[in-house]
Amino acid sequence: MTAVAKRSETGTSTLFDDLREVVTAPDAVRAAALPGCGSGMLLRALVGVHGVLGVGLLFAARNLVNWLAMMSEAATVAVPATLAWLLLVCLGRPLLVKLAPALQTGAVALVGALTTLAAWVPFSRIGLMSNPGANDDWPWLAPALAGALLAALLQQSERWRQRARLPAAAAARLADLQTRIRPHFLFNTLNTAIALVQVDPKRAEEVLEDLAELFRAALGGLDEATTLAAEVELSRRYLDIEQLRFGARLRVDWRLDPAADDTRLPPLLLQPLIENAVRHGVEPSDRGGRIEIVTRRRRDRVLISVTNSVPLGPSKRGHGIGLASVRERLRLMHDLDADFRSGIIEDGRWRVSVGVPV
Structure with missing residues (x-):
């Protein structure tokens, strides 16, 4: 057990x-x-x-x-x-x-x-x-x-x-525990499932299954490494839930390189980055926003990036705990071989980039 x-x-x-x-x-x-x-x-x-x-x-x-x-x-x-x-x-x-x-x-x-x-x-x-x-x-x-x-x-x-x-x-573990699954995300998901029970029971069941997988990952240990493919699957479940909430306001573009699927990563690395993109790039904007998730392998390194549009108006500034936790856990697993960058890129969007060895 x-x-x-x-x-x-x-x-x-x-x-x-x-x-x-x-x-x-x-x-x-x-x-x-x-x-x-x-x-x-x-x-x-x-x-x-x-x-x-x-x-x-x-x-x-x-x-x-x-x-x-x-x-x-x-x-x-x-x-x-x-x-x-x-x-x-x-x-x-x-x-x-x-x-x-x-x-x-x-x-x-x-x-x-x-x-x-x-x-x-x-x-x-x-x-x-x-x-x-x-x-x-x-x-x-x-x-x-x-x-x-x-x-x-x-x-x-x-x-x-x-x-x-x-x-x-x-x-790093304490910071990660503090930022795993936000309470209001849980309440929104449960309310969405309740609303779907009458009109689409099958979809309500799928939402609860996705939520269960997210919490299973969130309550799991952080000491064992996972793979990029598993992180992508977990992030898809998270975005499926948020898609019900935002509808057409949330637009997601996946560009994945199958050669990078087996890359070792700390658990719950990709989903918090995507959650930050939803929280700060999509949620504050009435028009919604677009999130682009890209993975690619270049020789002996794998590059992962999460890019989101930036709302026109002022948005609530985060505390940076989630990003700091991801950066620290990358350093603990891959030492100086890990690369972590975040900031505004040339076209005005926000991008978080991670580079790790294969």
Whole structure:
């Protein structure tokens, strides 16, 4: 039985129960403590390794020119070693995530030592590495230890980063819980269903089924990823309900790329963006408005945009909680690989754009 079903049966779920799920998932924490496989981790790893090397070489450098020369030599080993280490850790992630934290750190450090040696040995053999203080008996000891320690440090920094992100995850979850299904939308939908019972019972049943699916998604967990196809289906149900309310005033244009359907997204990402478009672009205008939802895949990225017309008169300004929640949850799932933008475009319409890796 799922956690959602248990909460539905007991009726005892609270906000604190939902927030507790963010911080009490050992498997998820172990996975998050491992170095990621995106551009954000790559940038942090390269900067971190070169930062530590730069500070360490300051003790041995005679002057600035000598320090730059030593940094150049160190970079010839550090860059390929770091890239190889990150690649191997990413490939071995399914196995590493099953290990206890201590074994996980040891395995990551061992990979760091081996990749550093693999990068250092060729340069040392051809005489490109000047190391006047090297031990003749164990010339490989220093690079191996340096690679292991830097790898362990990077892995530990990801663990600290994960712990620092827990309050942000809880805050994003709280903001999302506050903006899931607005009460007046629920009341309007129920009133619409009541009105349809006498004239079109089948349509009334469909409205209630759509509402049930929306609430099932809204009461579900935020920790597991969903797909873009599922988000589109949920958003269609939401718009079907709003279409009954606004009629011809709500005009929707879907332009979907099937190649993007399997993209991983945080749950309830698309529907709040479309709800904002309805609330601020269609509802305030007597003439209604048009909403355009576009998805497209470009190589290894998927772009999602929700564009709505802007009413001519003044409209009620939102608090931005929904957009902030979407932005934060994208960052928590995709790190620096996620892109989120919102604002007025050239033709005067409002657009929210999301870019995520495939």
